[in-house]
Amino acid sequence: MMKQSITSLFGIQYPIVQAGMAGGPATPELAAAVSNAGGLGTLGAGYMTPADLEAAIHTMKELTNKPCAVNLFLPEVFMEDSVRTEKMRKRLAPFRSSLGMEQASAESGYQSIFQDQLQTVLDAQVSIVSFTFNSPSTELVGQLKEQGITIMATATSVEEARQLEAEGVDVISAQGSEAGGHRGTFIGEAEDALIGSMTLVPLLTDAVSVPVIAAGGIMDGRGIAAAMALGASGVQLGTAFLASAESGAHPLHKDAIFQAKETDLKLTKAFSGKMARGINNDFMEQMAGEENLPPYPIQNALTSDIRKQAAIQGKSEWMSLWAGQGAPMATRLSAHEIMENLVKDYNQVISRMPPF
C-alpha cells in the first residue's frame, strides 16, 4: 500500500531521523546539526525538567530553522510497593557508600513531570513530537493536532502499532530488538516483544496505513537501504549518532562504545526497572539476579543519582551505557559528516543491488 512520504510530512530532505536519546546524548546541538544536514533531529527530552526543556528548545531553534522533533516519555501505570522499594534502597546502599554519597531518604521518589513538559512543548510551538513507553490518549492526540503538531510514537509489535494508528498517531517508529536504550513496549512484556528489525519492519508496514520508520540496528547506508527495502518510509538512528561530536553522551560512554563487541550489548532492567539495552558492566552484572526490582520509574529514580555520581567520578562500570547492537559500527564523526556518509552510502548501495 502507498504510504505518505515522511520527507513531505516532516518537511525534510532525507527520511533519516535521529533518535531522541534521553539523559544527555540527544542535545540541541545534535538535533540541530542533523536537521541542518537534511534529516530530522530530535531533542531527547525524556528526563528534562520543564525549565531545561524550554532552554534546550530555545538553543535548538537558534541553531537551525529546519524542522526538529522533541521526544517525550509518556506516563504509564505502575504499582508502588513500599516494602520492595525499601529493600531496593538497602540493596543500593553499598553503591552509594562506595561513591561517598549520603544514603537516600525514604521520601526521595518519583514525580511525573510529563504535563509540565507537554505544556513547555506546546508553548514553544514545536512542530513534531515523538513519544515512547505508551500510546498517547485520544485527548492528548487531539490537543496536539489542534496545534498542528505531527505525532510520532514507538511500537515494538503489530498490536502496539495498530493501537497507535487507531489513536491518530501520524508516524510509527518500529523499534527492532537491536535498538539501544529503553524498550518502548507498552502492551504485554518487553521480553516477548524483542522482534528483530528484519521481521518487525515488514510486519508493521503491512499492519498499518501510516508511514513506518525503522529503528534498531541501522548504522550506515547499508542499513538504511535494508530498511527501505523492507518497506519502511524512513529510518531512525540513535547509536550511529551516540559518539558523534555533537552528542552529549559522557566521554566514558563514547569510549565504551568503541570497546564493545556486539555480544556486550545486553538487555537489563537494573538501572530503571524498564528493559533497556546497553553495554554490559559491573552494575548490570551485580544486579542481574535481583528478583524484586521495582518497576519503572521507581527504580530509575532510585538509581538516578548513583549513576550521576558515578559519571562525575569517572566510574563507567556503574553508569548506564545505553547503546544498540550496532555499536561496533559507530564513529566519532560530526553529525554533519555522518549524515553525508549515510546519504552517499545509501545511494551507492541501491545502485549496486543486483537483479536476479
Add this chain to the structure above:
Amino acid sequence: MMKQSITSLFGIQYPIVQAGMAGGPATPELAAAVSNAGGLGTLGAGYMTPADLEAAIHTMKELTNKPCAVNLFLPEVFMEDSVRTEKMRKRLAPFRSSLGMEQASAESGYQSIFQDQLQTVLDAQVSIVSFTFNSPSTELVGQLKEQGITIMATATSVEEARQLEAEGVDVISAQGSEAGGHRGTFIGEAEDALIGSMTLVPLLTDAVSVPVIAAGGIMDGRGIAAAMALGASGVQLGTAFLASAESGAHPLHKDAIFQAKETDLKLTKAFSGKMARGINNDFMEQMAGEENLPPYPIQNALTSDIRKQAAIQGKSEWMSLWAGQGAPMATRLSAHEIMENLVKDYNQVISRMPPF
C-alpha cells in the same frame, strides 16, 4: 570487499538457500523442489540415522540433478551429571504418564551418530555440507575438501565467523536473532549472541572475506533485498518454507504457524537443553522455571519420545513447534511457487528503491 559469488560457488541460479530444518520439515522433496526452482535445497539431516540419511539423499537425488546441501549437527563437548539427568527424568514423568507412555529407563540416553552420518554423506558424494552447533575441526575440513565438498557453517557472532573462516569454511551463514529453531552459538552463551540480522549481517560481512549468507527473519522479496543491501552474498530461509506443501512439518505445526503472532515466537531450552525459537506452548511454559536443565543433547534425548508421542496423539502443546519471528508471513504455497515469488518480489523491490 569483493566476495566470491555463491551462485557460482554452489552452481545455482539464485542466491537463495533453504535452511536444513532438522526433525522433519526439510525433506528430500522440499530440498529437491527448491533446487529445481534455482535455489539451494538442504536436507535437514541433524537427527537422521545413517540409514534414513542414505535413503533421504537417494530420494533427493532422484528428484533433482541440481546441487543440494545436507545439514548436520556438529558434536560438542557437554557435561554429564547423572543426578541432574535423573531429576529431569522424574520431572518429565507426568508428561509420559499423561501420554500413556512407559517411564524411561536410566539407560536410555544419548549416543552421537555424527561419524556415521558423515561417512554416509561422504559415500553418497554430496557436494555441499552445512554445519551448525560448532566449528568443524581442521581435520574434518580437510577430509571434506579432499572430496571437493563445499562447506557452509553457522555463526551468531563476529568471533564465531572469524573462527569458521580460519578453519577453512567456504560460506558463513549469519544466524540473526529472528531465526527459528536452534541457536548455532558455539562461543560463549546463546543468550549473549542474539544479534538481529540488521546488525549481524553487516558486522559479519565486514569481519570475514568469505561470502556471508543472511539467515533469520527473511520471509519474502523485501527481506532478500534487505539482506543483499546489508552486504550478504545470499540468503537462507527456513520459516518461509516451513508450511510449504513439500515441508515435512507436522500438520499441527503448520497450523500453529498461521495462528502465531510475532510475539509468540519465544526462546526456550526446555525441549533440548539448547536455546531455540519456537511457538510458545504449554510444555515451554510448564518448563520455564526449570533451573537444572541438562544440556544439549541430553535434554533433547530425554524429551524426544515425549514429543514424538505428542505428535502422534495430536497434542501440539507438547510438541516443539520451531519457527522464526517471521512466522506470521509464512504461506502454504509449494516450494516452487515460494521460490518464484521470492525472485519476482526481490526484483520488484530493488527496482523501486528511491535514490535520496
